[in-house]
Amino acid sequence: QQQVKQSPQSLIVQKGGISIINCAYENTAFDYFPWYQQFPGKGPALLIAIRPDVSEKKEGRFTISFNKSAKQFSLHIMDSQPGDSATYFCAASPGSGNTGKLIFGQGTTLQVKP
Amino acid sequence: DSGVTQTPKHLITATGQRVTLRCSPRSGDLSVYWYQQSLDQGLQFLIQYYNGEERAKGNILERFSAQQFPDLHSELNLSSLELGDSALYFCASSPRETLYGYTFGSGTRLTVV
Secondary structure: OOEEEEEEOOOEEOOOOEEEEEEEEEEOOOEEEEEEOOOOOOOEEOOOOOOOOOEEEEOOOEEEEOOOOOOEEEEEEOOOOOOOOOOEEEEEOOOOOOOOOOEEEEOOEEEOOO | OOOOOOEEEEEOOOOOOOEEEEEEOOOOOOEEEEEEOOOOOOOEEEEEEOOEEEEEEOOOOOOOOEEEOOOOOEEHHHHHHHHOOOEEEEEEEEEEOOOOOOEEEOEEEEEEE
């Protein structure tokens, strides 16, 4: 119940295309859903996040779509660029008490071809 | 630079040994979190400290322990090391005990041989 399932494991997209990564969760107590971007040799960096009272959030080329009833959320990267090539992680916060614990998906390696 | 400093960046040690990983949070952050990243398990939450006190615990092995000192830096101690402990260990910090302003360091790569 504490898991976050992420797909696909890897993704290859042409420059200018749309990259879509999906995540699903079981625990309805999760109340915060961030996406992280990680480059080789670096720590994860927060990209965009959403709370369950909102169905969509957009920041530049990055959009989170959230479906509370299906317990699914996804990251869309519009006009994908070679510089977007990285590993992307979805995550969820259990929302239990005063803790910043995050449950991460397994990650998606994105390659954007020029 | 995220402001979260982890040392050392790389560590190679033998099975059965003990190591200490260090994390200095961003200035003003009171919470420190430790995560383990391995190829097969992904990013796994280990433990959180807030202002010197343990706040949350994940699937941290009994061979592992952590503490947060009065100057707010934290140390993760790994003992009786096994080959399977080889991983990237990340520290993150935030101003309070929750997720606001969560920032990761660049990690310590531990290799157990």
